[in-house]
Amino acid sequence: xxxxxxxxxxxxxxxxxxxxxxxxxxxxxxxxxxxxxxxxxxxxxxxxxxxxxxxxxxxxxxxxxxxxxxxxxxxxxxxxxxxxxxxxxxxxxxxxxxxxxxxxxxxxxxxxxxxxxxxxxxxxxxxxxxxxxxxxxxxxxxxxxxxxxxxxxxxxxxxxxxxxxxxxxxxxxxxxxxxxxxxxxxxxxxxxxxxxxxxxxxxxxxxxxxxxxxxxxxxxxxxxxxxxxxxxxxxxxxxxxxxxxxxxxxxxxxxxx
Amino acid sequence: xxxxxxxxxxxxxxxxxxxxxxxxxxxxxxxxxxxxxxxxxxxxxxxxxxxxxxxxxxxxxxxxxxxxxxxxxxxxxxxxxxxxxxxxxxxxxxxxxxxxxxxxxxxxxxxxxxxxxxxxxxxxxxxxxxxxxxxxxxxxxxxxxxxxxxxxxxxxxxxxxxxxxxxxxxxxxxxxxxxxxxxxxxxxxxxxxxxxxxxxxxxxxxxxxxxxxxxxxxxxxxxxxxxxxxxxxxxxxxxxxxxxxxxxxxxxxxxxx
DNA sequence: CTCAATTTGTTCGTATGTATG
DNA sequence: ACATACATACGAACAAATTGA
Numbered sequence: 001x002x003x004x005x006x007x008x009x010x011x012x013x014x015x016x017x018x019x020x021x022x023x024x025x026x027x028x029x030x031x032x033x034x035x036x037x038x039x040x041x042x043x044x045x046x047x048x049x050x051x052x053x054x055x056x057x058x059x060x061x062x063x064x065x066x067x068x069x070x071x072x073x074x075x076x077x078x079x080x081x082x083x084x085x086x087x088x089x090x091x092x093x094x095x096x097x098x099x100x101x102x103x104x105x106x107x108x109x110x111x112x113x114x115x116x117x118x119x120x121x122x123x124x125x126x127x128x129x130x131x132x133x134x135x136x137x138x139x140x141x142x143x144x145x146x147x148x149x150x151x152x153x154x155x156x157x158x159x160x161x162x163x164x165x166x167x168x169x170x171x172x173x174x175x176x177x178x179x180x181x182x183x184x185x186x187x188x189x190x191x192x193x194x195x196x197x198x199x200x201x202x203x204x205x206x207x208x209x210x211x212x213x214x215x216x217x218x219x220x221x222x223x224x225x226x227x228x229x230x231x232x233x234x235x236x237x238x239x240x241x242x243x244x245x246x247x248x249x250x251x252x253x254x255x256x257x
Numbered sequence: 258x259x260x261x262x263x264x265x266x267x268x269x270x271x272x273x274x275x276x277x278x279x280x281x282x283x284x285x286x287x288x289x290x291x292x293x294x295x296x297x298x299x300x301x302x303x304x305x306x307x308x309x310x311x312x313x314x315x316x317x318x319x320x321x322x323x324x325x326x327x328x329x330x331x332x333x334x335x336x337x338x339x340x341x342x343x344x345x346x347x348x349x350x351x352x353x354x355x356x357x358x359x360x361x362x363x364x365x366x367x368x369x370x371x372x373x374x375x376x377x378x379x380x381x382x383x384x385x386x387x388x389x390x391x392x393x394x395x396x397x398x399x400x401x402x403x404x405x406x407x408x409x410x411x412x413x414x415x416x417x418x419x420x421x422x423x424x425x426x427x428x429x430x431x432x433x434x435x436x437x438x439x440x441x442x443x444x445x446x447x448x449x450x451x452x453x454x455x456x457x458x459x460x461x462x463x464x465x466x467x468x469x470x471x472x473x474x475x476x477x478x479x480x481x482x483x484x485x486x487x488x489x490x491x492x493x494x495x496x497x498x499x500x501x502x503x504x505x506x507x508x509x510x511x512x513x514x
Numbered sequence: 515c516t517c518a519a520t521t522t523g524t525t526c527g528t529a530t531g532t533a534t535g
Numbered sequence: 536a537c538a539t540a541c542a543t544a545c546g547a548a549c550a551a552a553t554t555g556a
Contacts, residue, residue: 534539
């Protein structure tokens with residue numbers, strides 16, 4: 001079984017062996033092995049109709065018992081990634097590649113444009129909130145913020161959770177619009193507001209409890225966290241958005257030259 | 258215990274409760290609970306010296322038994338994030354915030370500049386490899402590629418694994434330099450090569466076996482995968498780099514305006 | 515056709531980990 | 536701290552199907 005105490009103790013070793021990496025993970029062995037094999041299939045390292053190594057070989061490679069290796073293969077069969085035949089072997093199923101991507105934008109004009117096919121689900125809202133703490137260079141805080149929490153949905157799949165802090169005074173300029181539309185989009189066309197700076201910071205983490213629930217993923221699933229900060233001509237922070245994206249949807253295309 | 262068969266069966270429910278999210282995860286309950294609490298401390302949701310909810314309250318919130326909640330708290334104590342006193346309560350330890358970030362660059366000139374403090378560890382190399390399959394728009398494939406595999410280290414911490422495919426002809430122009438320095442940097446200053454386009458695509462995943470080993474993280478740890486493609490004046494793909502970054506190091510700052 | 519080798523399927527027993535009350 | 540129930544992991548043995556010599 002996974003010995004977690006041991007796992008913590010021997011945190012720094014020079015270079016671990018395959019099976020030591022496996023023991024270190026929190027999840028049960030057979031799920032971890034299944035996960036590694038799933039990735040090999042998804043990355044076409046194990047191609048269509050290809051015969052997988054025998055249970056003995058897999059057990060040897062991952063340094064687990066044959067029963068455990070078999071259990072892992074069983075998971076993949078449940079998922080329809082492979083099929084097995086006694087005496088013959090285990091084979092990769094033919095599967096169409098239907099992965100959906102959400103392209104994160106790196107330019108303001110593109111960012112406010114990507115409304116097509118996305119709908120918004122309201123979660124909660126409240127007035128006069130204090131916005132989360134920011135770096136000192138970000139700008140001057142507004143006296144109070146209007147808070148909104150939503151989920152964005154594309155093709156019936158929720159792909160991100162948004163926490164918005166909007167300068168209360170700005171929100172009052174068009175409350176109906178802000179509630180029903182993309183906030184950045186409304187912000188962009190608002191008369192009497194000049195946006196001086198807008199930037200976003202992307203980091204990577206795992207889902208917290210709320211996000212996992214709303215995005216229908218497990219707690220340890222990878223997510224991208226994007227914080228967007230918008231300031232007006234007076235360097236007032238008019239908008240702070242914390243967005244949690246499903247990691248498996250996110251794609252970020254950056255032209256370097 | 259976590260019932261995985263059940264977990265798979267009821268994949269699509271409308272909105273799960275807190276404890277249902279926990280049951281769904283692969284890791285044992287007490288580790289998941291510990292993970293959630295750790296995140297609350299790291300995000301300062303539970304501040305320094307703050308008293309944690311009682312075991313009863315925690316058990317109630319996460320819908321687990323008191324023993325399991327206590328086991329989770331035990332993990333955090335082992336990690337030094339909290340301390341406990343019988344009859345008094347559990348409190349968050351004072352901890353300096355020493356998180357290291359690696360700023361991914363979005364511009365060529367900045368990208369080739371960030372050599373400071375990073376060293377390269379050679380893993381493997383080989384001639385005449387075929388480079389991984391690319392999109393049709395990426396450019397024209399070179400006849401053969403020189404392959405290199407390395408680990409980049411900053412402040413003694415390995416933070417990314419790089420797989421490089423370099424046009425064999427380009428590699429021959431300065432093999433010593435390419436082997437000892439940052440490849441992009443050498444590419445940039447190389448006489449007789451004009452770079453027409455360079456772009457990178459970032460996606461998010463979890464560590465594979467090799468990367469986990471080299472980066473000293475667990476298999477299910479989140480990672481950023483960056484593919485960089487560089488083409489010359491003839492639209493020939495001279496460089497393909499697949500980089501696996503530790504998710505907890507990555508930070509990407511993007512100016513939208 | 516038979517035999518041996520290979521591969522998956524099944525079932526024990528045993529030990530330990532996880533979760534609850 | 537204890538008792539109970541179930542999940543995970545291992546090794547070993549045996550059964551059933553497939554393949555090719």
